[in-house]
Amino acid sequence: MSDQPKSMDxxxxxxxxxGFIFQASEIYGGIQGFWDYGPxxxxxxxxxxxxxxxxxxxxxxxxxxxxxxxxxxxxxxDSCIIQNPKVWEASGHLAGFADPMRKxxxxxxxxxxxxxxxxxxxxxxxxxxxxxxxxxxxxxIDSPRLLQWAKSKGKRLAPNLALVRQPEVTLSxxxxxxxxxxxxxxxxxxxxxxxxxxxxxxxxxxxxxxxCGAPLGEPAPFKLMFESYAGLTQDEDNKVYLRPETxxxxxINYKNVLDSTRVxxxxxxxxxxxxxxxxxxxxxxxxxxxxxxxxxxxxxCHPDESRKWYEFWRDWRMNWWESLGLAGxxxxxxxxxxxxxxxxxxxxxxxxxxxxRFPFTAPGFGELExxxxxxxxxxxxxxxxxxxxxxxxxxERNERYLPHVIxxxxxxxxxxxxxxxxxxxxxxxxxxxxxxxxHPRLSPIKAAVFPLVKKDGMPEVGEKLRxxxxxxxxxxxxxxxxxxxxxxxxxxRMDEAGCPFCFTIDGDTMQDQTVTVRHRDTLxxxxxxxxxxLAYLGEKLGL
RNA sequence: GCGGGCGUAGCUCAAUGGUAGAGCGUCAGCCUUCCAAGCUGAAUGUUGCCGGUUCGAGUCCGGUCGCCCGCUCCA
Numbered sequence: 001m002s003d004q005p006k007s008m009d010x011x012x013x014x015x016x017x018x019g020f021i022f023q024a025s026e027i028y029g030g031i032q033g034f035w036d037y038g039p040x041x042x043x044x045x046x047x048x049x050x051x052x053x054x055x056x057x058x059x060x061x062x063x064x065x066x067x068x069x070x071x072x073x074x075x076x077x078d079s080c081i082i083q084n085p086k087v088w089e090a091s092g093h094l095a096g097f098a099d100p101m102r103k104x105x106x107x108x109x110x111x112x113x114x115x116x117x118x119x120x121x122x123x124x125x126x127x128x129x130x131x132x133x134x135x136x137x138x139x140x141i142d143s144p145r146l147l148q149w150a151k152s153k154g155k156r157l158a159p160n161l162a163l164v165r166q167p168e169v170t171l172s173x174x175x176x177x178x179x180x181x182x183x184x185x186x187x188x189x190x191x192x193x194x195x196x197x198x199x200x201x202x203x204x205x206x207x208x209x210x211x212c213g214a215p216l217g218e219p220a221p222f223k224l225m226f227e228s229y230a231g232l233t234q235d236e237d238n239k240v241y242l243r244p245e246t247x248x249x250x251x252i253n254y255k256n257v258l259d260s261t262r263v264x265x266x267x268x269x270x271x272x273x274x275x276x277x278x279x280x281x282x283x284x285x286x287x288x289x290x291x292x293x294x295x296x297x298x299x300x301c302h303p304d305e306s307r308k309w310y311e312f313w314r315d316w317r318m319n320w321w322e323s324l325g326l327a328g329x330x331x332x333x334x335x336x337x338x339x340x341x342x343x344x345x346x347x348x349x350x351x352x353x354x355x356x357r358f359p360f361t362a363p364g365f366g367e368l369e370x371x372x373x374x375x376x377x378x379x380x381x382x383x384x385x386x387x388x389x390x391x392x393x394x395x396e397r398n399e400r401y402l403p404h405v406i407x408x409x410x411x412x413x414x415x416x417x418x419x420x421x422x423x424x425x426x427x428x429x430x431x432x433x434x435x436x437x438x439h440p441r442l443s444p445i446k447a448a449v450f451p452l453v454k455k456d457g458m459p460e461v462g463e464k465l466r467x468x469x470x471x472x473x474x475x476x477x478x479x480x481x482x483x484x485x486x487x488x489x490x491x492x493r494m495d496e497a498g499c500p501f502c503f504t505i506d507g508d509t510m511q512d513q514t515v516t517v518r519h520r521d522t523l524x525x526x527x528x529x530x531x532x533x534l535a536y537l538g539e540k541l542g543l
Numbered sequence: 544g545c546g547g548g549c550g551u552a553g554c555u556c557a558a559u560g561g562u563a564g565a566g567c568g569u570c571a572g573c574c575u576u577c578c579a580a581g582c583u584g585a586a587u588g589u590u591g592c593c594g595g596u597u598c599g600a601g602u603c604c605g606g607u608c609g610c611c612c613g614c615u616c617c618a
Binding site: 008009031093112281431456458486487492508 | 555610611
């Protein structure tokens with residue numbers, strides 16, 4: 001395989017041309033961060049969702065045994081997009097999804113308030129240059145050198161920093177402070193605040209923009225959850241939120257499921273559905289959409305067994321994506337470092353991402369699915385906020401506990417995008433110049449039937465075969481039938497749509513009851529019996 | 544939110560400030576016994592949207608919306 005990234009422009013053009021993905025509200029000029037699926041895209045997405053549902057829910061990991069040697073039990077729910085707002089209070093989203101952001105008046109830069117000092121230390125060019133100027137032995141203040149820095153490198157690196165704009169004034173405030181409390185030298189943060197402040201009496205101490213040094217504005221909440229109102233009056237009492245993840249709908253139904261479904265820990269609850277996030281920067285086609293669909297499992301287990309279930313799910317989910325054709329150098333499993341663990345993840349417990357190398361992330365990778373050990377964080381939060389008793393009594397262990405949760409959370413739209421990117425295969429040697437190498441399970445068109453010419457009874461035989469194929473496979477995807485124009489043109493069309501098999505009726509069919517199978521990926525042609533086509537396709541589709 | 548680039552037919556792109564075009568695709572008919580996208584013909588545009596300059600704007604100017612790239616963000 002070539003290391004050259006595929007062209008995202010060409011992929012997007014094909015998606016529009018063949019009806020996979022359209023820009024939402026296109027005739028009105030579009031709307032940022034929203035995408036619609038066309039006929040082929042909608043079927044492709046359904047096929048991926050169905051593959052997940054069948055393999056996870058219906059067959060419990062395709063009948064595979066879990067790490068305890070027992071069958072895996074997963075039951076589905078379908079919860080509302082809008083829930084009582086207290087759900088998001090308990091989950092942490094109301095606070096966490098409204099991160100205070102600070103805007104820089106100098107360069108328009110947005111900075112997360114709680115990341116400011118890390119950003120300064122780690123990625124601010126001017127800050128890292130400036131700290132070299134302090135006395136290397138004592139860390140003390142060397143005013144002449146600061147003045148020199150302000151008038152030379154500072155002008156270039158941090159043009160809006162108070163120290164650079166008004167060095168004498170700024171340094172005089174600093175000197176006053178140092179002389180005022182000689183026994184308590186200012187630490188790095190205080191020093192930084194002083195050199196960011198011009199008008200101390202008017203503004204108080206200020207904090208600088210990591211990029212240009214200008215004093216940052218006050219922190220303001222940055223709302224990442226969509227809001228609406230349930231009720232006719234649009235007041236605070238009626239405010240509701242569109243869910244930013246489907247997971248919470250599972251946690252809040254955990255007790256209902258236990259009480260109604262005779263499941264025993266360990267077991268899982270699965271759900272697919274839309275979620276909404278007001279992304280700061282929707283970009284990269286459908287990768288970061290504001291409305292997107294998730295496929296989530298919350299798997300409940302005994303706290304002592306969370307590690308082995310985490311490892312099981314991490315590996316099985318990776319294996320699942322591979323089974324759908326994403327195997328190879330474009331798929332990787334990445335275990336998180338300790339410092340990027342989410343707020344709910346236990347230190348030392350696992351969080352990993354299954355990542356795909358999209359053309360727009362290459363040579364890097366973009367997240368397809370996250371597998372996280374959420375511990376008992378969510379159930380505990382909901383138990384505390386709601387007052388409901390969510391503990392589980394384990395009869396076999398004779399023990400009452402709050403289960404730990406392993407969460408494999410996949411992005412359906414991202415999966416579709418990965419499948420499209422993976423399938424997209426330029427080939428200058430074939431008429432279409434490109435073909436979509438979908439795994440047969442995902443292909444929106446499962447097969448096509450072509451009478452080689454529109455005479456001698458071939459259309460009639462083809463029509464009969466088409467009807468049989470529709471009866472048997474029509475619920476999995478469409479069966480195409482085309483008797484117009486040259487056979488090459490029809491094959492070319494199916495290549496772009498990603499149809500894996502074309503069955504062609506020719507003169508020999510009328511004599512010996514055989515047809516040609518034309519393979520999309522290899523262009524090879526086999527001869528099989530007409531009455532073997534159903535079994536043949538069934539086998540190829542993994543049925 | 545900032546900086547840069549772009550916006551003309553379904554797609555890829557033409558058109559000195561002076562009547563909006565081509566190729567491909569789509570559709571119809573013909574031809575075709577397996578990749579020769581063949582042959583003939585047809586449909587398709589308020590040039591993203593709004594305003595300004597001009598006798599006249601796809602073209603120049605301002606605004607706005609959207610897309611792409613970089614920064615940023617990504618519980």
